[in-house]
């Protein structure tokens with residue numbers, strides 16, 4: 001049974017914090033909103049993760065972000081001061097390519113997404129149709145009259161695509177008319193955290209929903225809170241759920257994944273979820289809302305630093 005204590009770690013004594021640190025061997029951490037926001041690192045977070053690594057804990061970066069490949073993530077993490085290895089990076093673009101590779105997929109992919117996805121497909125020698133802007137150049141009815149599907153497309157991957165367009169929706173839904181064509185979504189996050197509070201930045205989930213409705217089909221979702229990402233970690237590292245810590249800033253992806261897998265969970269308030277929301281879910285009589293409540297929380301992961309020094 002999940003504890004759902006919602007304990008503020010800064011209220012614990014040094015002895016209790018030490019007990020908490022000793023209670024896990026593996027850390028799965030989200031990135032955006034936890035370690036950094038865009039290219040801005042959150043103060044103290046590299047020191048906290050590097051300290052846990054020095055204690056011998058295994059660290060994995062589990063991110064729903066599909067716009068980067070593993071090498072991009074590795075470079076970013078290192079530049080911002082995190083000691084990291086490529087095999088620790090569990091990003092949805094990588095895992096999506098890996099999923100197709102595991103199935104010996106040998107057709108082409110129609111990708112709604114960016115180079116983050118296509119460069120991971122390159123790594124496993126999977127072919128895809130060109131990405132980038134694809135907009136209506138003439139009349140829609142005329143376009144549909146002349147519309148032809150590319151042969152040999154066996155999967156549609158949907159991730160974050162800043163060039164999403166009606167033409168792309170039409171193509172994806174048309175390929176998905178074939179029930180043998182796989183429909184894979186990297187993730188379904190509704191929004192990205194943003195530094196400018198007057199902007200709302202819709203995420204891949206908004207795009208996936210468009211395709212889902214038009215195609216009359218549900219995708220296989222690779223990212224959190226679906227557990228494929230945790231299974232991928234478990235393939236390279238033995239996991240004891242109670243001795244594993246999931247850190248995240250978003251309860252309906254990060255914390256829910258932790259709850260589903262039986263991990264301990266730590267919410268940081270430096271990203272998407274607000275404490276008032278969590279307090280409401282804690283009091284709720286609905287299990288699906290209780291499942292969003294973490295064991296622990298902190299304003300920022302860097303706040304752990306004075307507690308462990």
Ligand SMILES: [Mg+2]
Pocket residue numbers: 030031032033034248249250271
């Ligand atoms: Mg996040």
